[in-house]
Amino acid sequence: MKQFNIIALLVFVSALVWIFFLSPESVAAMRSTFMGWFSPVVKVAGAAQGELIEDQRPRGEILTELKNLKEEVFNLRFQQREFAQLESRIQELRDALQFSQDSKFGGTIAAQIIKRTSTSWWSTVTINRGKDHGLTKDLPVITEDYAIVGKVIAGGLTDTTAEVLLLTDEQCRVASRIGRSASLRGLVHGHRGIGNLRPEIHLTLKDKGVTLPAGAVVYTDDIGAGQVYPPGLLVGKVVRPIPGENVDRALVEPLADFTNLKLVFVITSTGIESASVPPTPQPGDRP
């Protein structure tokens, strides 16, 4: 082998070793900077993919929709004048809604999903809220029905966007309790690699030999101060138990509809003491 090739190989290996020895914080900061710079491409790609899906419909259907939309625009312009008069009233209602939100959590931010990651084993989505909106790493993300979607991950956070690790990913683990009973506890996690394809999650029970009724609702558990997910949020419903050799597991259907997820809420502040459990929501509740 030529001398020049050996030098190139040595330089390559040295650079690789340097990369491997970077601290997780440095890597997260590096990734965050890169994603901040790359996020316009991610946003455009997300929008383009949405357009591609729309374009697959027959031309006649699109033209009909265009006609309907034109009519709707006309009606909306007319209604806009009335809405202007009702603006002050809407503001009052907004304040009331904010109050309602604050009564359960200290603060929530509505966010739209702008991109789903398909080229990775990880189940993540990108939302249109970031550091500028007060988002930080590890903030829990829920649906309007109080069902868990996932959490904001370090490294994927930019000024205007954030990456959310979905509940269907194996690495998104949620301490849970089953039903209202605090005695049945376990850990909910997704599948490895196929979280993007099959929205199923597993519940690994803490104790063995426990009978789990199908249809039992799984909630987030209280595991102490500093936990990521506030206790009492909806996780899913038990589909069937899966007995294992050392641990009992159950297949759980998430209550968040991951295939049609568009709008989510990031809980920026739980507004509750760690020891207290908020009123348990039921499937169908809205914040």
Next chain:
Amino acid sequence: MYNGIIFVLLFLMFCVQEFIPRLGPDASYAIILLYPVWFMCSAVTLTYPAMLSLAFFAGLLWDLRYSVMVGVGEHVTPDIAFGMVKGQAAFGMGIVFFALMGNMMHGVRPTYLKNRLGFPILLTGAGVLGFLLLDFLFLTFKRGSFSFPPILGREIFATALISMAFSPVFYFILHWLHKSFGYRTRYLGYGG
């Protein structure tokens, strides 16, 4: 100049990759991986040091975009609460995988130089298959338990097969670039 164009096109392919959605159930939910395929096709044409630089650049971009950092922070995660802390995918493994693919492709330069593209094309498909398997198996190794659902196997195989279908187009583009920039791929034997 030619090397620079290859780097620029690789980055362009990285951006294009972002626009490619996952295919439907008929195609086993495959993903068209243009980025690794472009890397492998260009790796054949480059000198060894240039190929290593390209592998480093390609792997770094891949890891920056697709490696996820979980558990970096001061929060008490359920893993800690239940004593189930497991390893993360190491940042930098993408560079290793790309370097492996690049070395593999560099080995078929004599075939490429004789304009016999059949084997390099097949090797590109095998490279994508190997890349995905290695990536997934490394993740499995780090997490400590083995799981490989059949649906995943089908997805990986379909991804490799469909991605491989794009390599003849890429070889054609590279051939055109050779002509345009007067670049000559040379094989200098074992040390080349």
